[in-house]
Amino acid sequence: MPRDDFVIRIGGDTAIGGVISTGENFTVAAARLGFRTFTFRTYPAEIKGGHAWFQVRISNRPVYSLGDGCDILITFDQEAYELHKADLNEGGVLIYDSNLVAPEHDGFIEYGIPFQKIAREELDFVRGTNVLILGVMAGLFGLPPASLEEMVRNRYKRRAELMEKNLEALRHGFEYTKGIQKQDKFWLGTADHIARLIMSGNDAITAGALHSGCRYFAGYPITPASDILETMAVQLPRFGGVCLQAEDEMAALASVIGASYAGTRAMTATSGPGFSLMTELMGLASMGEIPVVIVNAQRSGPSTGMPTKLEQGDLFHAIYGGHGDFPRIVLAPASVQNCFRVTVLAFGLAEKYQMPVIILSDQSLSHRTETIEQVNVEGFPVMERLRPDGATPEDYLRYQLNDNGISPMAIPGVDPQTYVSPGLEHDERGHPRLSAGIHEAMTKKRFRKLELVRDHIDTEEFAPRYGDEPAELGIIGWGATQGSIREAVDRAREKGYKVAAMHPRCLNPLPEKRLREFIESCERILVPECNYQGQFAHHMAAELGVQPMRMNKIGGLPFTPGEIFAKIEEVLAHAYA
Amino acid sequence: MPTRDGAQAAATAEIETLTIKDYKSGDKPVWCPGCGDFGVLSATYKALAQLQLPKKDVVVVSGIGCSSRTPYFMSTYGFHGVHGRSLPIATGIKLTNPDLTVLVMGGDGDLMAIGAGHFPHAAARNIDVTCVMMDNQTYGLTKAQASPTSFIGHKSKSTPYGVITKPMRPVMFALTSGATFVARGYSAKPNDLTQLLQQGIEHKGFSFIHVQSPCAEFFNTYDYYDEHITNLPEGWNTQNLEKAMALATTEEKVHLGVFYEEDRPVFERTAHEFEAQINEFVLDDYLKRFA
CATH class of the missing domain: 3.40.50.970 (Thiamin diphosphate (ThDP)-binding fold, Pyr/PP domains)
Structure with missing residues (x-):
């Protein structure tokens, strides 16, 4: 059975050029056909030169994370091969420039192609190496070349000669693959042709x-x-x-x-x-x-x-x-x-x-x-700043002490209610008053607004829940880790574990009720985050009085679904032992 | 029934009733007796009254320091920010609403020390604000430490062996940075200062007015300035940058008046005119570039 959800990684020195653009072009061409893509990239900190890599996961089903390791590794040079070979999954494919890379032949499916030599000798166009590689990728993994041709035409629409040379390189790469005996099972299949962003x-x-x-x-x-x-x-x-x-x-x-x-x-x-x-x-x-x-x-x-x-x-x-x-x-x-x-x-x-x-x-x-999917703009409440409606300039109180702490804000050049915006502690008009009573009243006023926010954000929008209820393990994550957590939860549930996840979007204040309900519905709580100190776990401990298990990664790369899944198995296996 | 012209005349008459008193907030200045800043404040009231600027269209922005308390004594809009950031705050205000009259008022610590990184940029951009620096050559609010404009040898609490740093030259700094109106006044000459403030506010572009404004409490320089000040030479050509720089660096005399003036496009006006046509933002159209 062909594999139609896979990860391609491309690595090389940026001095050669084209590492990132090759990956980007392949991604855009695939996405325009309706494939779901999820890229990951890192640049060298050097200004020119240095190793760069680009990765894209492609599928005709929704993808939520960068995936695990890589299935197809394309190396422009030996350094790229050395750096990434350990991430190549079992049964993975190694594509390399056969004049520049000497692989160790350790069990991967290999396609060694003299990219630069072909570009130089057969096409007389060394700068077209990356487009040649694009053609090879399309031929090997089932991306119709027409979509790539359209991109090349667009990019060079004002430079006819370059357009022709690039198109020739692309077609040459695609034709070249007809002479390759395909040994791997990665093939894109068909996508839904629905326009996405x-x-x-x-x-x-x-x-x-x-x-x-x-x-x-x-x-x-x-x-x-x-x-x-x-x-x-x-x-x-x-x-x-x-x-x-x-x-x-x-x-x-x-x-x-x-x-x-x-x-x-x-x-x-x-x-x-x-x-x-x-x-x-x-x-x-x-x-x-x-x-x-x-x-x-x-x-x-x-x-x-x-x-x-x-x-x-x-x-x-x-x-x-x-x-x-x-x-x-x-x-x-x-x-x-x-x-x-x-x-x-x-x-x-x-x-x-x-x-x-x-x-x-x-x-x-x-x-x-x-x-x-198309951006969803539904369901946003109208939220505007409060203005000094009707107050005379003499009576206007910019920092009025009231029940909810929200006081009217006048606009220079528009409203006649002038005031001074202060950095000093101040009275209701905004004028400096450094007394204990004023400071206490104004501090409370400012924090009353945060209590309103706490109610405002204690909703599904700000703290969505995913997975089983009740659950043996609940995962609470924040920020960009959501996709990897979701896929790990899916895998665990397929294996029969009862697992759930909550991913709050508001971290201060916390959506307290929803978090407490979630925590109560789970036997144990795990907080994965990409930092050393366990900052969110610490914050939850301070705010909610809970002590979640922690999972911390600090290498500068995101969690993969596999890493989180392994942790789920470890935690639950331990629980059953 | 009043005609349209009549109504306009009536409106003008109403505006013309603005007097010095109208620009006072009612809060009493917190400055020490004899402080030069009193003279600058009263000159500011007078300049605004002479220009008949509506209170709602004026914003006085400041940082931290004795002189930076000024906004609280004004009945216009005001912004008392953090130490050193008055110019960038004023920049944001002007870029959003170029029609406002914005005064930046602060001291030598605020503008020449902690905020000195912003000063040349505001001048170079030619943001249309009037920057009034009340230079008392000491830190008054924190009580008598040396400032970037203190004289060599000045003994203060923070320089018990005397200042060994060459004092900054604010007028020269403004000239080299590209300020398009550069002047110096003296707080003890409030009428001349009122005139400079008025010219500075009317000037389209970054106006810098360096005001010698002595601290009666910690560094009383009245005698020094009474002796050293002199007006710029009769018939001074305000278009000559080189000569302005020469007089800005001379140490024999402290010249008062308008050193330099230049007509150069104002940043915020140009920035609002990059596109000939302003469109409504339509999300669906905007997102097409990502399809």
Whole structure:
């Protein structure tokens, strides 16, 4: 029986070029035919040269994770072979340049092809090596070449000569495979031809922000958040907005605070080092009760860490970072599709509750692409900031002490109710009052809003549940680990284990009722996360008084479904012993 | 029934009733007796009244320090931010609403030390704000430490052996960074200062007004400035950057007046004009690029 759900990995030195683009082109061509794709990529931290790899999982059924290991490994050079051979699954296929790679012939199905030599001698077009490889991939694994030809035509539509050379290379690769005796069982089959979107997490966050009415963005370049800045720089002027490349991350968030104060929905995006710099200003936004959205695409830390690798290491900072007691909302999108919804909800929550909202994404989510169903914009509640309706300028109280803590915010140039937005502790008008009584009343006012948020987010939207009820094991994850957890749960249930998962999107405040109900319905709780300290497990222990089992991975790569499945078996086997 | 012109005249008449008093918040300044900042504050009230700017269209942004308390004494909109970040906050406000009149008011610590990384960028972008730096050459709020503009040899609590760092030259800094209106005033000459503030607010682009504003409590320099100040030469050409730089760096005298003026496009206006046509955001259209 053919295998129609498999993982292709391509590795090589970026100095040669084409490692990432070969993978991307194959992915887009497959997705346009209706295949579901899930990519994963890492770049070298070097500017030019260095090893890069790209991976795509392709299936004609929905896929939720990057998969386990790889089934097909394409190596441009010896280094790629050495680095990735251990990840090649049993029965896997190794495709390599037979003049550049000397494999050890240890049981894999091998297709050695002198790619560069063919490109140079038969095509007189060395730069076409990656397109030649695309043709070989299409021929070997059942991707109709017409879809790839269309992509080549589009890409070189203004350069006829290059288009012809690339098309020739593509066809040459495809024809070449007719002379290969196919020994493997990987074959794509047919897909449903339904149009889906191919987006990265950063794409989905940007689209969500624009859809939410974000018309001001400021950022400072940082991996892996820079492409949000770059997209905003192109898009915002088209819709009447402004994008600022700030001189540093403090200026970025400060100007976002200024823009929001002046009445515009505003956002910044950064990664750990920049997020650290923004911390003082996050407190200012919370003190002045100014809605802002801050995207932190987490990467491995501390300090400069591993800029192109993932880690879920900034949760403590997002929830607890900063001096003084101040409320903030922390959201974590669970997939590319979810990035859009979470961003729209982030803007709504920021506006309604007048405080900073942090979106904790991560490197894998930022840069991977997924084929997603059309974006669902249904069911978003209207959430706007409260304005000083009718109050005379003399009576207007920007920081009015009331039952729910939400007080009216006037807009300069629009509302006659002028006020000073303070960083000092202040009275209801916003003027400095440093007494114990005022500080207590105002601190409570600010935190009353967080209690409203707690009720607001204790819903299925913010804490979806998956799997059995009751369950022998419940897995609670956050952020981009959702897909691997889901697939591991599916596998465990197929084997007869009673397993469930909950994946909260709001991490501060926690969806307490739903989490408690979930925990009560499971005999034991496991929290997998990509950090050393078990930051979410720690947070749950502090907030809910539970002590979950922990599972931590810190290598800079995401969990695979197999790793989580193995842990499920280990835990439950131990429980039965 | 009033004609349209009549209604407009009536509206204008109403606006013209704005007086100095209208710009006061009613909160009494927290400054020490003799502080130069009183002179700057009253000059600011006067400049706003002379320009008849509606209170709702003015935002005074500041950072941290004695002078950064200014917004609380104004009845306009205000923003008292964190230390050093007044210029980027003002940048966000102007980029969102270029029609607002934005004043950035702060001290030598706020703008030349902790916020000095933002100063050249705001000037180079030519954000249309008026940046008023009340320079007392000391940290008043934290009580008498040295500042980036303290004189060499100045003994303070944080420099008991005397300052050994060359003082920063704010006017020169503004000129080299690309500020398009650069002036210096003295808090003890409030009428001249009012005139500079008015010109700075009316100037389209980044206006920097360096105000010598002595601290009577910790570093009283009134005598020094009374002796050293002089107006810029009669008939001074405000278009000559080289000569402006020469007088900005001279140490014999402290020149008052408008050093330099330049007409250059304003960042926020240009940034709003990149696209000739502004469209509604339509999600389905936007998502087509991902299909």
